[in-house]
Amino acid sequence: MRVLVTGAAGFLGSHLSRYMLGKGHSVIGIDNFITGNIENINDLFKNPKFEFTKYDVTNYLHVPGKLDAVMHFASPASPIDYLKFPIPTLKVGALGTHKALGLAKEKKAIFMIASTSEVYGDPLINPQVESYWGNVNPIGPRGVYDEAKRFAEAMTMAYHRYHGMQVRMLRIFNTYGPNMRLNDGRAVPNFMTQALKNKPITVYGDGSQTRSLCYVSDLVDGIYRLLISRENNPVNIGNPHEVSLLELAETIKKLTGSKSKIVFRALPEDDPKVRRPDITRAKKILKWQPKVQLEEGLKKTISYFKARV
Ligand code: UDP
Secondary structure, three states, X not given: OEEEEEXXXXXXXHHHHXXXXXXXXXXXXXXXXXXXXHHHOHHHHHOOOEEEEEOOOXXXXXXXXXXXXXXXXXXXXXXXXXXXXXXXXXHHHHHHHHHXXXXXXXXXXXXXXXXXXXXXEOOOOOOEOXXXXXEOOOOOOOHHHHHHHXXXXXXXXXXXXXXXXXXXXXXXXXXXXOOOOOOOOOHHHHHHHHHHOOXXXXXXXXXXXXXXXXXXXXXXXXXXXXXXXXXXXXXXXXXXXXXXXXXXXXHHHHHHOOOOOEEEEOOOOOOOOOOOEOOHHHHHXXXXXXXXXXXXXXXXXXXXXXXXX
């Protein structure tokens, strides 16, 4: 296959590009570096099957030659980035998805959108199954991400229905691993950076809110299985092992052997109280389920952070 990956220098885009190259496919990466980092893909430039262009996917896209898949992974993905870049977040999910869909249509390529558990908002059911429509505040601080991704799914489904295109919508739940930015602002990078520097570990709220964390290698395996499947409906990809944020902070403190204190800070607006994927569909259709246990994945991620703090 010859595939285009948008957001190729980002956390997931870089792992995905490396994985696709490892399978012998050719990858054209694009990224505008708003949150991506060239360090994440430096090693890929040696591979003759990797091409890269600095580009903003919200503009008209042209790629010479054949393409078998367009994988749209570009987007700020951390709540603090939504506050810093609200309009680029809306644009990449809406206009960027439109451009990427147009390119996929032109090339008769499969289109894949990196959607998110955020389409469920602050969910009123737990775990979240794909048939749940969600509970999103459109005008809240997270609305710029949630609504852009919801629009992206609606647009993707419209191209599938109207143009008969092959589409893949993956709803990604919290994922962690190497290549996350140290100052990304999400719980895992924050807790690890704080613990490794013996600075206070900042738990928002009382830490009873939950998340379910998937190690990045499991996620990328799920992405690939979805790509080569024939499933045009959304599929949750995530690890159903649910932990409270306080538990996560304590685990990271233990694994780093840190002297940090755990401190409590205000809970951000519209912060979801629970999140856990129902992965019945992924298990059935993709024969996929995560393999990496939380402590094992956290240890690998700590090694990456240790080398950089
Ligand atoms: N969180 C926290 N301390 C931090 C960063 C995040 O307690 O330093 C909490 C945040 O309020 C949320 C959870 O961790 O309840 C996961 O936040 P993250 O930013 O990782 O992503 P989200 O799942 O909210 O998109």
